[in-house]
Amino acid sequence: MPTRGRRRQVDTSTHCCPNPACADRGWVGWGNLRANGHPHGGSWRQLLCVACHRSFLETLSTLFHGKRASVELIVRVIACLAEGLGLRGTARVCEVDPNTVLQWLVEAAEPLRAFSPHVLHDVRVRQVQLDEVFALLSAVKEGEVSEAEAIERLERAPQWVWVAMDPESKLLLAIDVGSRTLAMAQRVVHQVVQVLAPDRAPLFLTDGFREYLTALLTHYGHWVRPPRRQAPGPAPKPRWMPLPHLLYAQVVKTVRRRRLVAVTHRVVFGTLEAVNQVLAPFGWQSNTAFVERINLTIRQHVAAVGRRVSTLCKGEDGMRQQLAVFHCYDNFCLPHARVRQPLPQPEPTHGGGSAKQWRPCTPAMAAGLTDRVWSLKEVLLFRVPPWPQYRGR
Numbered sequence: 001m002p003t004r005g006r007r008r009q010v011d012t013s014t015h016c017c018p019n020p021a022c023a024d025r026g027w028v029g030w031g032n033l034r035a036n037g038h039p040h041g042g043s044w045r046q047l048l049c050v051a052c053h054r055s056f057l058e059t060l061s062t063l064f065h066g067k068r069a070s071v072e073l074i075v076r077v078i079a080c081l082a083e084g085l086g087l088r089g090t091a092r093v094c095e096v097d098p099n100t101v102l103q104w105l106v107e108a109a110e111p112l113r114a115f116s117p118h119v120l121h122d123v124r125v126r127q128v129q130l131d132e133v134f135a136l137l138s139a140v141k142e143g144e145v146s147e148a149e150a151i152e153r154l155e156r157a158p159q160w161v162w163v164a165m166d167p168e169s170k171l172l173l174a175i176d177v178g179s180r181t182l183a184m185a186q187r188v189v190h191q192v193v194q195v196l197a198p199d200r201a202p203l204f205l206t207d208g209f210r211e212y213l214t215a216l217l218t219h220y221g222h223w224v225r226p227p228r229r230q231a232p233g234p235a236p237k238p239r240w241m242p243l244p245h246l247l248y249a250q251v252v253k254t255v256r257r258r259r260l261v262a263v264t265h266r267v268v269f270g271t272l273e274a275v276n277q278v279l280a281p282f283g284w285q286s287n288t289a290f291v292e293r294i295n296l297t298i299r300q301h302v303a304a305v306g307r308r309v310s311t312l313c314k315g316e317d318g319m320r321q322q323l324a325v326f327h328c329y330d331n332f333c334l335p336h337a338r339v340r341q342p343l344p345q346p347e348p349t350h351g352g353g354s355a356k357q358w359r360p361c362t363p364a365m366a367a368g369l370t371d372r373v374w375s376l377k378e379v380l381l382f383r384v385p386p387w388p389q390y391r392g393r
């Protein structure tokens with residue numbers, strides 16, 4: 001609240017001071033920032049830190065900082081990319097140079113990659129589904145390479161998109177690109193463990209890829225000393241065993257001529273009874289459908305995965321950036337029909353149509369991380385603090 005002039009109040013509680021020499025640097029909600037108006041009549045506010053008396057623009061460290069182009073145009077370009085239009089397509093629709101689009105994508109991906117871990121933590125879910133999506137499927141479809149040849153090529157090439165999702169809230173816990181190896185399985189499981197609340201383990205569902213077993217055992221294991229069989233001799237060596245509450249099941253799909261022929265289930269850790277208990281409201285059947293659904297969504301929304309793309313974004317890096325945009329967009333901006341919530345009272349619409357029955361709900365809302373649908377502009381404008389915050393000083 002400024003003391004002079006017209007009374008006005010600007011919420012600065014999501015910003016932090018960037019000055020390395022400032023005592024309050026990097027802490028959010030300490031009340032050290034004051035809005036200072038719009039310098040030179042520009043569209044962005046200047047914020048003043050009362051601790052170090054330095055000022056900075058509210059767009060600092062976001063995509064919009066120092067850009068001449070209009071905010072609406074930049075948001076539209078990123079929205080096109082998030083909706084799955086390729087770089088060149090986006091450039092044509094928005095009448096921007098393709099290289100500018102690529103530049104903005106690269107600049108947008110950096111803060112968005114920090115945004116996801118900032119908001120996704122201590123997530124409580126009952127199930128986690130892990131899957132690898134085949135990034136080169138379009139080439140197979142068009143008959144350029146045979147399926148066997150493509151798989152052989154892909155086993156080595158870093159062309160797999162790894163996804164971890166909670167099938168209940170549709171929240172994407174982790175998304176990454178890499179080869180189909182144990183190292184990658186470890187990396188993805190590690191990312192999932194970072195996001196989840198540490199006190200319990202959900203039910204993990206994967207396909208038949210065997211490296212998941214090692215990766216899960218690494219993260220959810222402990223040393224167990226087996227009991228002595230006979231009194232004399234040395235004590236038996238401790239063994240690394242899965243935690244007793246760990247539940248892990250594999251859903252193995254047999255696909256012939258791109259059609260699902262059979263689905264078999266295998267409980268790896270835990271008992272079938274315990275797994276069935278978690279799955280009771282959903283059933284095994286719907287679970288295989290979820291996997292198919294993520295694959296489709298990613299193909300539709302990430303141009304580099306879905307179809308043949310321009311040379312600009314063929315590299316692993318370009319894909320990683322598009323996935324970073326998609327990760328935030330899907331979790332925070334896109335309402336999902338499956339997780340919508342009924343309104344307590346139907347709201348009449350302005351036109352002559354029937355009353356509104358449902359409240360749109362994003363995966364992040366369904367998972368209890370936020371209480372509203374974020375606009376892409378809000379996500380892009382969000383300044384991620386340099387370290388995790390805690391309550392109270």
Ligand SMILES: [Zn+2]
Binds near residue numbers: 019022024
């Ligand atoms: Zn400061």
